[in-house]
Amino acid sequence: MSIVISKKCESLHGQARIPGDKSISHRALMFGALTIGETMISGLLEGEDVLHTAEAMRGLGAKIEKSADGLWRTWGVGIGGLREPDNPLEMGNSGTSTRLLIGLVGGHNIKATFTGDASLSGRPMKRVITPLEMMGANFEATDDDKLPLTVTGPDDLLAIEYETPVASAQVKSAILLAGLNARGTTTVIESKPTRDHTEKMLQHFGVEVTTKELEGGRYAIALVGQQELQPGAIDVPGDPSSAAFPAVAALLHEGSEITLPNIAVSDRRNGIYITLREMGADITFENERIQAGEAVADIIVKNSGPLKGIDVDPARVPSMIDEFPILAMAAACANGTTKMTGIAELRVKESDRLLMVAEGLKACGVELEMGEDWLTIHSNGKAPKGGTTVKTALDHRIAMSFLVLGTATDEPISIDDGEPIKTSFPNFITLMNELGCNISED
Numbered sequence: 001m002s003i004v005i006s007k008k009c010e011s012l013h014g015q016a017r018i019p020g021d022k023s024i025s026h027r028a029l030m031f032g033a034l035t036i037g038e039t040m041i042s043g044l045l046e047g048e049d050v051l052h053t054a055e056a057m058r059g060l061g062a063k064i065e066k067s068a069d070g071l072w073r074t075w076g077v078g079i080g081g082l083r084e085p086d087n088p089l090e091m092g093n094s095g096t097s098t099r100l101l102i103g104l105v106g107g108h109n110i111k112a113t114f115t116g117d118a119s120l121s122g123r124p125m126k127r128v129i130t131p132l133e134m135m136g137a138n139f140e141a142t143d144d145d146k147l148p149l150t151v152t153g154p155d156d157l158l159a160i161e162y163e164t165p166v167a168s169a170q171v172k173s174a175i176l177l178a179g180l181n182a183r184g185t186t187t188v189i190e191s192k193p194t195r196d197h198t199e200k201m202l203q204h205f206g207v208e209v210t211t212k213e214l215e216g217g218r219y220a221i222a223l224v225g226q227q228e229l230q231p232g233a234i235d236v237p238g239d240p241s242s243a244a245f246p247a248v249a250a251l252l253h254e255g256s257e258i259t260l261p262n263i264a265v266s267d268r269r270n271g272i273y274i275t276l277r278e279m280g281a282d283i284t285f286e287n288e289r290i291q292a293g294e295a296v297a298d299i300i301v302k303n304s305g306p307l308k309g310i311d312v313d314p315a316r317v318p319s320m321i322d323e324f325p326i327l328a329m330a331a332a333c334a335n336g337t338t339k340m341t342g343i344a345e346l347r348v349k350e351s352d353r354l355l356m357v358a359e360g361l362k363a364c365g366v367e368l369e370m371g372e373d374w375l376t377i378h379s380n381g382k383a384p385k386g387g388t389t390v391k392t393a394l395d396h397r398i399a400m401s402f403l404v405l406g407t408a409t410d411e412p413i414s415i416d417d418g419e420p421i422k423t424s425f426p427n428f429i430t431l432m433n434e435l436g437c438n439i440s441e442d
């Protein structure tokens with residue numbers, strides 16, 4: 001446990017290089033390990049979550065190394081080539097590593113046990129167990145289908161068509177990854193489009209993946225199994241979820257202007273920026289380009305006065321699912337009321353984020369109401385009082401969100417544990433301070 005304190009600062013200025021996108025980094029290591037040959041990865045996020053993926057892929061037989069030039073290289077084992085690990089796969093705090101790798105192991109005729117920290121061991125796994133059982137995988141798990149669990153892939157994997165009951169890129173990806181080793185076509189139907197890094201990166205590695213829009217705004221994503229992945233190179237762009245922390249900090253301080261180069265900004269990930277613009281923020285995307293199939297841009301954030309409260313479009317939730325904690329901090333300083341609805345999934349993230357945000361904000365003096373799947377925040381265009389220590393419950397995004405709020409409150413905000421920040425944004429404190437913040441470990 002390390003207490004971190006954030007004190008009020010002046011405006012933010014400069015350029016900040018945000019670490020690599022977490023979702024893309026996990027997939028680069030996993031998919032590189034499924035090719036036959038060498039894949040070179042630049043810009044990989046070296047956060048704890050991604051390092052857990054690297055270690056697990058080594059346990060499953062791939063060779064993964066970081067070279068002196070800072071690049072990561074994988075030497076894959078090919079689809080169907082994973083070997084049974086000697087030891088349990090320790091996933092730490094990482095839901096993405098766990099769910100995607102359960103899919104990968106469940107699609108191979110091997111057995112592996114997954115373990116994790118207290119936060120991960122409380123998260124639902126039934127959502128991946130159900131479709132993988134349909135494909136023939138076998139699970140030994142606790143009664144409530146949580147970690148630790150053991151999965152054994154079948155001799156003969158069945159390709160399935162599956163409609164996901166929750167909008168989840170992790171569930172979609174777990175099924176597609178299992179389907180890579182099945183005979184025939186595996187199809188996932190999602191009712192709301194979620195992040196599509198799996199589809200894009202598989203295509204980048206030469207796998208044919210099709211996405212078809214169905215009636216009612218649903219999407220069918222399909223792949224034929226047992227295609228070979230061709231090794232290649234991946235340049236991981238900056239993480240838009242991490243970039244949202246300095247972006248909101250800049251929006252809370254008059255006179256701020258910051259540049260965040262090389263950020264992933266596809267329409268499956270940019271919901272926070274669209275929402276902040278609706279709140280009146282001056283945010284522009286420059287040098288828009290495509291990199292390994294992903295839309296990338298430099299993000300310029302300028303403060304142009306207080307934000308205003310809005311009703312956040314619930315259709316946008318999947319494209320900003322990880323950004324509600326930081327949006328809530330912006331809302332706590334905005335003029336008027338901000339309503340967020342359709343956000344029940346926040347309750348099963350690294351923590352119950354709805355509850356942690358609501359409790360933390362209340363302790364900072366914010367007026368709000370919360371329901372099972374909604375949160376309404378009232379403010380008058382000024383930052384709340386602050387002056388409290390917020391509980392973070394092993395949740396990196398709760399930790400970073402309240403440290404951002406503390407840059408604007410009259411009294412400092414502390415968080416009870418800064419350790420989880422290392423899972424996704426190891427240089428967060430240094431980077432924020434270089435832009436002008438005053439954040440320090442106690």
Ligand code: S3P
Pocket residue numbers: 022023024096167168169170171173195321322345
């Ligand atoms: C992720 C998908 C999302 C997101 C998580 C990363 C991914 O989870 O919250 O941080 O990389 O696929 P869900 O699929 O559970 O919504």
